[in-house]
Amino acid sequence: MQGYIKADAEMERAVAQVIDAFPFGGYFDPELGGHITLAQTVQRFLGPGSRILDFGAGPADKTAVLAALGYRCTAVDDLQDEWHKRGRARELILDFAEKMGIEYIQLDGGALPSAGTFDMVMLHDVLEHLHDSPRDLLNGLLERVRDGGYLFVTVPNHVNLRKRFDVLRGRTSHPQYELYYWYPGNWRGHVREYTEGDCVALAKALRLQVREVRGTHHMLCKVPRRFLRAYLAASRFVPSTRDTWSMVAQKPPGWVAKPELDDSEFRRLTGLKSWGELAH
Template identity: 25%
Template sequence: MLSYEKFEEVYQESVRTVFAHWTAEMQGELAAHCHSWGPGLFDFQNYLRVSGIRFYKAYRAFAREDERQRVCDVGGFWGVFPLTLKKLGYEVAMTEALQYYGESFQGLFKCIADEGVEIFDYDPFEPDARLPEKFDVVTVLAVLEHYPHSLKNFMTNVRALLRPDGVLYIEVPNIAYWPKRVALLRGQTPHAQAAEIFLSDVPFIGHHHEFTIKELRDLARLSGLSILKEDFYNYTPGALPGLRMLLRSPFQFLAFSFLKDARECMTVLCRIESV
């Protein structure tokens, strides 16, 4: 299993590969349905650069020393994680509902496929969506919060992607993140701003529903999954290091230290529940 430093080296190479195909037209296409993703408002390249820790945690959750599993990243989007896993020797597929992407994304998807990542045109939110194979590992990172309706179809579909001994890794943002708790006490919403939604075309593709850990556990239980492990962490760029945070924001430091469910992101690793 790779150290974080070794993984990060490969991961940043994948970020550079992806952004060789990045255009302002692509960002404009995304921003039409999520205003805050617009040029000058959101830096996708920096977002991916600092996300290495997120993907390393996913890798650590399922990696085995003695084998390279077949992995499917559902909602792979930029393809950075699938590309990284491919460089590490895994058999990798990713899914995207390609009907939602215009011509500006074709160069990126071709690059990902040329690197050896199999891309399935697949919408997991549709009833009875299936793929022709099953996987040892299925990952769902930063996807569920973008969907406004019932997750029953989605969970049924991704569960069907698992081999009998396969595992499902889910990452979501934590609505009980400490800064959001404090902001709510000050009268600020923890949800997407109404102005942001107003300025976005329909359908809005920003965050519709962020989760508490209880909700994530309920989602697994209702889907017939057993949770093998949970994780809670912060990753946002610009976060203060430990000592400076203690001096400048002592309550936040204590919250992050002693309340794991006050951290920014949450993950669960699941398997199909034994009958």
């Protein structure tokens, strides 16, 4: 490790085990992609042996670090990103998950486990890709978390330091336009990125108790190496400019999902008399 993120010997061992088994060479650097800080966050709330559902796990690289640390992990994904469908990528992902002791459920046919099964459900770099509200998805996932369990999400910070500089220079804060233009099929990139206030509002709408919201670094790979130490130093003093928001919220006893607003709540929120006015 080069010292960008501190890791103890146990974490070093787990990361080394994942890198050794991971089938896609050069896919990630654990110090630049958030793998270590993500696992450290889980460790602050849950001990080894706890059951974790990782929704939108992709190649299960982050899930695997937790599995190597002794957590019982279930990964869920539709594996429909363009690169998942090319060559043997999907087969290699599933083989890797099995080797790491991860149960992998594909959304095109597999059923999610029953209610109250997990100690934590986590979604990392998932919510920003959704074209619709995450309300139904998250309420459904929370039903599978025990009372007192946790929701752990990480999302890109829409106003991080790198993007502020880009906007000041007249550049976009959105994904590269050519990637958007040439993407085959339905767009799978970022639709809505988050701020700290968005994270808190999400937890409130889900009727969860916020335990932690903090700025962290999960996408340092996007910063040129020659600027990395300066970037880290600048963002250390203003955590709200870091590239990612990390939120852990707890499910209270007797939790009941709120599927929609009633008419009076809707009018108070929007100032509209009815949903129909949204069309005008």
